[in-house]
Amino acid sequence: MTFASIRTLSRAVAGALLVTALAGGSxxxxxxxxxxxxxxxxxxxxxxxxxxxxxxxxxxAYFERSREYRKCLETRLPQCPAGFLIDEDGDAATGKFDRCVETLRQSGGKEAEETYEAVVADYNKDVEVRQDLAAEFQKARNAFNARN
Incomplete structure (x- = not known):
């Protein structure tokens, strides 16, 4: 195989991968x-x-995995601004979230609404687990401090 044919083959494979990624992106x-x-x-x-x-x-470490999960959830609503669920610090991004809701309302469509509801439900479930875990750890820390 010549260099030119390898390069052509590489381009063809890269193109096929790009088409596959774009088609399966959602x-x-x-x-x-x-x-x-x-x-x-x-x-x-x-x-x-x-x-x-x-x-x-x-x-x-769990909180970091949770943050990555929430970033992934954001990709399910590409109409919304990046960081609409969490900002760079991992905090709730209320202003961007409100803009996302408004964008979805304007675009209409049952599918967007259902996806939005699923994302919010998944996000809220994740927040609840994080809050419970933080409270449980704080309770253990307080009990430890009380005996020392």
């Missing part, structure tokens, strides 16, 4: 998986400081 964007492996929080009344620190590290 399907890829739809496959957001909620973070798995919710950390177990030790009993703060009996846990060692090392155990509590390890749990803290696991919680922070």
């Amino acid at each position: 399907a890829l964007a739809q496959s957001c998986n909620a973070p798995s492996g919710i950390p177990a929080i030790p009993d703060g009344a009996t846990a060692s400081e090392v155990e509590l620190q390890a749990a803290r590290d696991e919680v922070l």
Whole structure:
């Protein structure tokens, strides 16, 4: 094979991959998986400081996976501005979220509305898990501090 034929073959393969990606882009964007492996929080009344620190590290790692999940959820609504669910700091991006809602209302369409409702439900479920996990860790930390 000559260099030119390899280059032509490479371009053909790259083109085919691009077409496949564009055609399946919406399907890829739809496959957001909620973070798995919710950390177990030790009993703060009996846990060692090392155990509590390890749990803290696991919680922070889970929160990072959660953030990536929420970024993925955003891709399900390409009509909305980037960062409409979370901003760069991982906080709720209320202004962008409101603009997203308005854009979807103007564009209409049942599919957009159903996707929006699914994204919001998934996002809210993720937030609830994060809040519960943070509260459970804080409770363990308070129990640990109370005995030391």
